[in-house]
Amino acid sequence: MFWCAFVVFFLALGNELHLSHATEVSVNNTENKLCLYANLMVNFSVTYEVGVNKSETVLFVLPENVTTEGSICNNTTSTLKLGFGDGHSWAVEFTKDNKTYQVDSIVFTYNLKDSSVFTNSTSNETKSVTAKPRITNVGVDTYYSCKSENVQRVESVTQTLYDVTLQAFVTNGSKSDTDTVCTADLTSTTVAPTTTVTTTAAPTSTPTPTLPTPTTGNYSIAPDFNSTACLMATFGLRIGFKQGDKVETINLVPSATEVGGACGVNSSILILTSDTINIMFTFSNDSKKFHLHALNVTVKPATGVAVVAANTNMSIWVAAVGSSYMCNKEQTLTVTETLTLYTFKLRVQPFGVEKGEFATAVECFMDSDLSFLVPIAVGVALCFLIILVLISYLIGRRKSRTGYQSV
Ligand SMILES: *[C@@H]1O[C@H](CO)[C@@H](O)[C@H](O)[C@H]1NC(C)=O
Ligand SMILES: *[C@@H]1O[C@H](CO)[C@@H](O)[C@H](O)[C@H]1NC(C)=O
Ligand SMILES: *[C@@H]1O[C@H](CO)[C@@H](O)[C@H](O)[C@H]1NC(C)=O
Ligand SMILES: *[C@@H]1O[C@H](CO)[C@@H](O)[C@H](O)[C@H]1NC(C)=O
Ligand SMILES: *[C@@H]1O[C@H](CO)[C@@H](O)[C@H](O)[C@H]1NC(C)=O
Ligand SMILES: *[C@@H]1O[C@H](CO)[C@@H](O)[C@H](O)[C@H]1NC(C)=O
Ligand SMILES: *[C@@H]1O[C@H](CO)[C@@H](O)[C@H](O)[C@H]1NC(C)=O
Ligand SMILES: *[C@@H]1O[C@H](CO)[C@@H](O)[C@H](O)[C@H]1NC(C)=O
Numbered sequence: 001m002f003w004c005a006f007v008v009f010f011l012a013l014g015n016e017l018h019l020s021h022a023t024e025v026s027v028n029n030t031e032n033k034l035c036l037y038a039n040l041m042v043n044f045s046v047t048y049e050v051g052v053n054k055s056e057t058v059l060f061v062l063p064e065n066v067t068t069e070g071s072i073c074n075n076t077t078s079t080l081k082l083g084f085g086d087g088h089s090w091a092v093e094f095t096k097d098n099k100t101y102q103v104d105s106i107v108f109t110y111n112l113k114d115s116s117v118f119t120n121s122t123s124n125e126t127k128s129v130t131a132k133p134r135i136t137n138v139g140v141d142t143y144y145s146c147k148s149e150n151v152q153r154v155e156s157v158t159q160t161l162y163d164v165t166l167q168a169f170v171t172n173g174s175k176s177d178t179d180t181v182c183t184a185d186l187t188s189t190t191v192a193p194t195t196t197v198t199t200t201a202a203p204t205s206t207p208t209p210t211l212p213t214p215t216t217g218n219y220s221i222a223p224d225f226n227s228t229a230c231l232m233a234t235f236g237l238r239i240g241f242k243q244g245d246k247v248e249t250i251n252l253v254p255s256a257t258e259v260g261g262a263c264g265v266n267s268s269i270l271i272l273t274s275d276t277i278n279i280m281f282t283f284s285n286d287s288k289k290f291h292l293h294a295l296n297v298t299v300k301p302a303t304g305v306a307v308v309a310a311n312t313n314m315s316i317w318v319a320a321v322g323s324s325y326m327c328n329k330e331q332t333l334t335v336t337e338t339l340t341l342y343t344f345k346l347r348v349q350p351f352g353v354e355k356g357e358f359a360t361a362v363e364c365f366m367d368s369d370l371s372f373l374v375p376i377a378v379g380v381a382l383c384f385l386i387i388l389v390l391i392s393y394l395i396g397r398r399k400s401r402t403g404y405q406s407v
Contacts, residue, residue, distance in 0.1 A: 021061045022163065027071040027080065033173030035073035036080050037143070040164040042090065047156040048112055050120040055156075060117060062090060078168045087111035087126060094168040096140065101169050103135035108157060129154040133161065134256055134275050138180045143167035148184035148302035150275075183253050184276065184302035214238050216345045217254030219270060220356070221261045228356035230263035231283075232324075233270055236344035239277060241299050241307040242337075250299060252277050267293070268350040276300050282312075283350035285321055290351050292317040295335050309339035317348060319362035324349035327364035 027036035042062035050056045063084050070081035070091070081091040088111055093104045108131070110117075113124040131152035138144045143165055150161040164182075167175055214236035220229035237252040252274060260271040270281040282294035294312040301307075316333065319325040326347045333341040349358050 021064055023062050023064055023066055023082070025066060025068050025080070025082065027068050027073065029073045034170050034175065035168075035173075036071060036078060037167045037170060037175050038080055038092075038165065040166065041162050043160040043162075044108070044110075045158040045160075046110060046118070048118050049122050051122060056120070058117060058119075066090075073169075080168070085111075085117065086114035088114070088117075092166075096169050099140055100137050101140060102138060103133055103166075106131045106133060106152065106159070108159060110157075129157045131159060135166070135182070137255060138166075139178070140169060141171050142176050142178040142180045144182070145179040146182035146185055148182060150182075150184070183256065211238065211249055211251050213344055214251035215254050217252065217257060217272075219254075219257075219259045219272065220353075221259070221263055221268075221270065223263060229353050231261060231268050231270060231350050232353050232356075232358060233281075233346075233348040233350075235346040235348070237272075237277075237279075238342040238344070239297065239299055240340040240342065241301075241309075242339070243301070243304045243307075248301065248304075250276060250301065252279075263351070270350070276302065281350075283317075283348075285351050288321060289318055290321050290325075291315050292348075295333070295341070297335060297339055297341070299339070307339055309336040311335045317346075322352045322359055324358045324361045325364070326361035327367055329364070329366040331364065331366065 022039060022041055024039040025037070026034055029035040040062075043059065044061070045057060045059050047055050047057045062082070065084070067083040068081065069083055070079070070089070072079045072081075076096045078094040078096075079091055080094070081089055083089045087109075089107075089109045091107045091109075093107070094101055095104050096102075107128055109126060109128045111126045112118045112121045113126075115121065131154050133150055133152055135144055135146075135150075144167065146164045147162065150164070152159045152161070165179075170176070216234055216236045219233045221231040222229050238249055239252070240247050240249045242248075252272065257272050257274045257277075260273065261269045264285075266285050268283045268285075270283075272279050276299060278298040278300075280294075280296040281292060282296075283290055284293040292314055294310070294314060296310040296312075297308070299307045314333075317325045317327075324347055327343065328345050331343045331346060333343070335341060346364075347358060347361060352359070
């Protein structure tokens with residue numbers, strides 16, 4: 001009885017969620033064949049002026065009913081333009097190369113004169129903002145799929161895209177069956193509201209997804225456009241971070257990462273920024289040797305709270321200035337209690353790079369052939385300890401015995 005009611009409730013809820021405001025559109029080309037397809041949800045938050053130094057923020061969603069006038073399908077560029085309400089539009093620009101396509105920009109145009117949305121607006125202008133979401137490397141003849149939220153903040157507009165299915169450059173006039181899933185979906189366990197809640201209360205064990213080894217990225221900093229690199233680094237990076245009691249992991253995706261930083265005499269900086277990860281490495285040159293001195297990491301998971309961790313007193317990745325530091329084996333760096341880094345196939349040279357090449361490397365201990373000695377050394381030390389304890393026990397017994405006798 002009870003669960004029956006629940007099923008009905010969830011079914012209703014599921015339907016409600018699905019029908020509430022997903023926007024589904026198809027665009028045909030000049031031959032009247034499908035060339036663009038989208039099924040997505042977008043929430044907008046717009047701040048606008050309602051008086052001198054006074055502003056208001058309005059929230060609204062991309063409605064179900066939109067027009068596709070102004071959408072264009074060409075060979076290597078396409079535009080999906082959705083018009084809605086009183087003069088508002090949302091346009092996605094796509095470009096394609098041989099194997100992949102991407103979103104170059106999203107232009108959101110809103111008409112402040114529309115008083116049904118922008119109540120008491122003092123302006124009657126039509127404004128546009130251009131967002132550059134990271135929707136790249138979508139395989140041709142696949143559709144882009146992203147359930148996770150993708151938040152774009154530009155000036156006074158925040159757009160939240162979610163439950164996105166998007167295909168441009170559709171071939172043969174029918175939507176593809178294969179998808180290119182966004183990284184946010186791969187690294188987070190989004191639990192969709194399911195209707196199969198009826199099975200007898202089996203404990204819902206959420207298996208932690210085993211991530212593949214992170215891709216090795218090549219990062220370099222040059223002092224200016226015409227110079228070769230002054231800092232070089234290659235590594236794969238995984239971050240483990242706490243969300244409440246759970247530990248989650250996320251990989252840095254090099255192709256979706258921006259590189260920044262600077263080379264100095266006494267310290268050099270490497271900054272890597274992706275949608276979800278922001279990490280700053282500070283290296284120090286103490287005249288003969290360099291080391292990693294500080295780390296500042298921010299992880300913004302698609303769901304859950306952001307985790308910030310900094311440690312400004314590290315002394316690892318040590319090598320002579322003019323050489324590089326290398327560690328092929330997986331290395332674990334505990335930044336704080338809530339955040340840990342794992343590096344793979346690491347090589348860094350933060351100072352004195354010449355001709356854009358790494359200098360000779362100092363390898364970490366784990367890579368060396370001597371690392372097999374560690375368990376042996378531990379064993380020997382343990383034996384030693386046991387013998388020591390035994391001896392002191394025997395001596396102790398003898399002493400106490402003589403003690404008794406002398407009384
Ligand atoms: C989008 O807006 C709707 C209605 O305001 C709200 O119910 C929903 O939770 C919002 N979704 C996100 C992902 O912000
Ligand atoms: C509006 O804000 C500006 C700068 O913050 C200030 O100089 C100006 O006096 C303010 N005007 C009013 C009417 O409050
Ligand atoms: C827009 O507003 C300005 C004053 O704020 C006014 O002079 C102008 O006529 C208005 N334009 C339109 C098209 O309503
Ligand atoms: C880079 O080199 C080009 C031509 O070799 C020159 O015109 C330009 O000014 C240089 N730029 C910088 C920042 O040095
Ligand atoms: C490292 O520091 C020393 C002294 O602090 C300086 O002489 C040397 O040039 C620095 N090395 C590099 C590569 O900047
Ligand atoms: C680098 O450190 C040395 C010694 O600590 C100092 O003399 C020098 O001024 C520093 N150079 C820069 C550019 O900060
Ligand atoms: C780490 O970075 C954050 C954001 O960029 C900043 O607010 C914080 O002060 C930094 N922490 C340290 C110790 O540098
Ligand atoms: C940094 O570490 C060194 C040695 O590990 C320690 O002596 C020093 O007090 C630490 N400094 C800070 C600011 O934590």
